[in-house]
Amino acid sequence: MIQTKPPRPxxxxxxxxxxxxxxxxxTAxxxxxxxxxDSPADWPVALYNRGDDAWIVADCGVVxxxxxxxxxxDEDDSLSGVMEWGAVGPRFLTEAEERRIKASGQDPWPDDTE
Known part of the structure; x- marks a missing residue:
């Protein structure tokens, strides 16, 4: 059996x-x-930017x-479709929490940029 190495991205x-x-x-x-x-704490983030069809290696960890x-x-390390760029208070909502807020008549994603 011939063994081949996986291709490099x-x-x-x-x-x-x-x-x-x-x-x-x-945007994929x-x-x-x-x-x-050997240490996951030292693994850098690599981003495949589909819009630019290019790989970018960040000089930092995930956080x-x-x-x-x-x-x-750092716009050089940015994603193609992050609509939260520059948001005053970015946050994470689960789908259930987003539905709960909507059901209460509130906007779960108010415009905090003003």
Missing amino acids: DGLEVPAEQVLAWGCDG DLLCWLTSD EFLYRTLNTE
Whole structure:
């Protein structure tokens, strides 16, 4: 049996088996970790930006990456379709919580940018 190596994702200098997808956004951008280090705490975030058809490796971990993305601090490492960029108070709501707020007659996503 001939064994072949998995191909590298175009634009990354790591084998495909070292790319671990953990999320995506509404425009099909992929959020991944590069698992080449023994310690998961040291895994950088790799983003496949589908709109640009390009990989970007952030110089930080996942929490810092999400913080930067939501606060528009680093547009080079940004996702294609994050409508929350620059939001005053970004937050996460489960679908159930969003439905509950809507059912109470309130807007679960008020415009906090003013």
